[in-house]
Amino acid sequence: MITALLIFILAALVAEVAGTIGGFGSSIFFVPIAGFFFDFQTVLAITAILHVFSNTSKLFLFRKQIDYKLLLWLGVPSVIMVIVGAEITAHVTFKYLQLILGVFIVAFSIFFFFYPDVKLPQDKLITVGAGGLAGFMAGLIGTGGAIRGLSLAAFNLSKETFVATSAAVDFGVDLSRSVIYLNNDFMDKKYFYLIPILFGIALLGSYLGKLILNRINKESFRKIVLGLLFLIGTIEVIKWF
DSSP states (O other), X not given: OHHHHHHXXXXXXXXXXXXXXXXXXXXXXXXXXXXXXXXHHXXXXXXXXXXXXXXXXXXXXXXXXXXXHHHHHHHHHXXXXXXXXXXXXXXXXXXXHHHHXXXXXXXXXXXXXXXXXOOOOSOHHHHHHHHHHHHHHHHHHSOOHHHHHHHHGGGOOOHHHHHHHHHHHHHHHHHHHHHHHHHTTOSOGGGTTHHHHHHHHHHHHHHHHHHHHTSSOHHHHHHHHHHHHHHHHHHHHHHHO
């Protein structure tokens, strides 16, 4: 039990650091990793709670770099649609949700490995749509930051503004779905001891990510991250069968 908990904490910390640096958000790493330790509904709940803490940390560290105009166009549809996605997950049992997650991660990693410079146009309608889709996916399968990141990349933001604006959008998204998940008992009370642990992981992971952000070759790191995502997604698909 203790060994499994320590492995989970270390894996969650690595996911948080990688998510801060890579710009994809930690959930794309954390959700499949947590799936090795908990059932899918518990994973959704603890992922949302971790992200509330994580984004609070990032907002504090990068608060001066938020792009408020982009926050409006991405944030509002994201919050609306995450509620829709979370409510669907709360009331309908999807046998294939974990398979969908695995396929999504594999497809995402392959696409961005071979097409690293793909960006969505700087268009308000597309930005609103991407925000809504990202929110819906976050509510449904626990991760949607990659879709939002694709939209944000079109605006040629600095690394700091990218992280800050994404965190600000994420905060509203994760707070909304946390309320829905907890209200529908996705997280059993026996796991409540994880909440302060998730808080510590979020603070330390965000801080370490900020320290590392300007000291690495981002392109090399990005390829390593995508390789790891491909491996994680593949394991998730195999696990389903």
